[in-house]
Amino acid sequence: MSDGLIKVLIVDDIPSTLDNLQKLLSFEPDIQVVGTATNGKEAIDLSKKSAPDIVLMDVNMPIMDGIQATEILAQEIPNSPVIIMSVQGERDYLRRAMQSGAREFLIKPFSGDELIASIRRVYQLEQKKESFMAKAPAAAAGGAAPAEAARPRADQSQVIFFYSGKGGVGKSLIAANLAVSMAKETKARVALVDLDLQFGDIGVLLNLDHSQGITDLVENIEHMDPDFIREVMVEGPFGVKVLLSPISPELADLVTVDHIRKIFAEMRKIFDFIIVDSGTHLGEINLEVLDHADRIVVVTSLSIPAIKDTKLALKIFDSLSVSPDRVILLLNKSDAHSEFNKESVEANLRFPITAQIPNDAKLVINSINRGNPFVTTHPESEISQRIRELVGKMLPTAPVKEVEVIDKKQKKGLFARR
Ligand SMILES: Nc1ncnc2c1ncn2[C@@H]1O[C@H](COP(=O)(O)OP(=O)(O)O)[C@@H](O)[C@H]1O
Numbered sequence: 456m457s458d459g460l461i462k463v464l465i466v467d468d469i470p471s472t473l474d475n476l477q478k479l480l481s482f483e484p485d486i487q488v489v490g491t492a493t494n495g496k497e498a499i500d501l502s503k504k505s506a507p508d509i510v511l512m513d514v515n516m517p518i519m520d521g522i523q524a525t526e527i528l529a530q531e532i533p534n535s536p537v538i539i540m541s542v543q544g545e546r547d548y549l550r551r552a553m554q555s556g557a558r559e560f561l562i563k564p565f566s567g568d569e570l571i572a573s574i575r576r577v578y579q580l581e582q583k584k585e586s587f588m589a590k591a592p593a594a595a596a597g598g599a600a601p602a603e604a605a606r607p608r609a610d611q612s613q614v615i616f617f618y619s620g621k622g623g624v625g626k627s628l629i630a631a632n633l634a635v636s637m638a639k640e641t642k643a644r645v646a647l648v649d650l651d652l653q654f655g656d657i658g659v660l661l662n663l664d665h666s667q668g669i670t671d672l673v674e675n676i677e678h679m680d681p682d683f684i685r686e687v688m689v690e691g692p693f694g695v696k697v698l699l700s701p702i703s704p705e706l707a708d709l710v711t712v713d714h715i716r717k718i719f720a721e722m723r724k725i726f727d728f729i730i731v732d733s734g735t736h737l738g739e740i741n742l743e744v745l746d747h748a749d750r751i752v753v754v755t756s757l758s759i760p761a762i763k764d765t766k767l768a769l770k771i772f773d774s775l776s777v778s779p780d781r782v783i784l785l786l787n788k789s790d791a792h793s794e795f796n797k798e799s800v801e802a803n804l805r806f807p808i809t810a811q812i813p814n815d816a817k818l819v820i821n822s823i824n825r826g827n828p829f830v831t832t833h834p835e836s837e838i839s840q841r842i843r844e845l846v847g848k849m850l851p852t853a854p855v856k857e858v859e860v861i862d863k864k865q866k867k868g869l870f871a872r873r
């Protein structure tokens with residue numbers, strides 16, 4: 456890791472596959488294969504010795520299979536993240552593996568480009584995470600530090616504001632899944648605030664008890680302190696703390712800009728990341744958060760109304776002198792059938808799309824109806840992987856060497872299905 460190369464261990468019981476993978480990776484100047492293993496047990500032994508940055512793991516192998524090996528690696532060598540390689544039809548296994556620690560998976564046959572992109576993605580997220588976690592205050596010598604003190608912290612609390620000029624583009628869904636994924640991946644203190652004050656959906660999306668929320672803070676604003684805020688927030692998956700919207704639309708008007716200012720000032724003291732979902736109305740409250748947010752995720756999709764509204768929103772941001780550096784333009788349902796594509800949307804908006812989330816109707820509907828975020832139930836899905844990538848983008852930029860992606864203009868062959 457110190458020489459900037461990504462050290463990869465390849466694990467597969469078929470010698471020709473090992474050989475192919477090794478050859479393919481040898482073309483990449485930023486990747487170094489540090490070893491090969493033919494079963495899970497060997498993979499664990501080798502990982503202990505060579506501390507690879509990435510373990511490429513097959514599933515079906517003699518002595519110890521890839522799933523079991525992944526479980527053990529995740530426990531014992533968490534800094535060596537695993538990418539699972541499997542054949543179609545092993546999805547149930549995969550879910551288990553992902554839940555016990557694999558970071559991504561590749562379905563055979565996969566292309567060389569997919570493999571290399573996956574390796575770089577997992578590596579970069581791991582680097583950012585490690586540098587973020589390294590900021591955890593060291594536990595007091597000789598005694599157990601309180602759990603709170605042992606958590607990593609962002610130097611400064613980061614407010615991430617989700618906005619779109621159009622409803623129904625996926626803001627709430629993505630904000631909720633991002634918050635859960637962030638808490639799960641980084642162990643940071645993550646808050647999720649539903650500022651769609653009239654029709655907030657976060658409570659439903661995460662299946663939370665909606666008996667308290669922002670209205671309780673507003674009613675007691677003079678006595679509000681971090682303890683009270685924590686009490687009013689509802690706990691979601693992986694310890695995400697959620698500040699819910701008012702239980703009924705007419706209560707939305709009770710919340711003023713001044714309240715929002717005070718609430719955010721207090722929340723910044725106790726959270727590393729504050730993820731904010733919003734309604735479409737660009738009124739005083741949204742403008743206030745927009746003004747102070749560290750990141751603004753503008754969600755759009757491949758439809759004329761969404762593009763038109765995004766264009767208007769970006770124009771307003773510009774007139775408010777919102778720096779484009781703060782804006783992440785996110786294309787949701789990026790692979791939906793449409794006469795538009797990413798490039799035509801970028802050309803129209805004159806703004807680069809820096810994040811994309813694929814369409815996955817079945818998984819999303821199931822996840823919404825059950826109130827279970829897909830990043831926890833289906834961490835292996837493409838949509839969850841893209842959310843994790845977004846988490847990586849949100850972590851404060853660490854002084855790690857970004858891996859340069861070199862276009863080798865060389866078409867990589869497809870792997871044979873074994
Ligand atoms: N990536 C996606 N794949 C499939 N369906 C999606 C996706 N994103 C959003 N949806 C659908 O769009 C609906 C609206 O999403 P939602 O997050 O409520 O939008 P918003 O908060 O922007 O109004 C969701 O209920 C879901 O059915």
Ligand SMILES: [Mg+2]
Nearest residue numbers: 626627651656
């Ligand atoms: Mg919404």
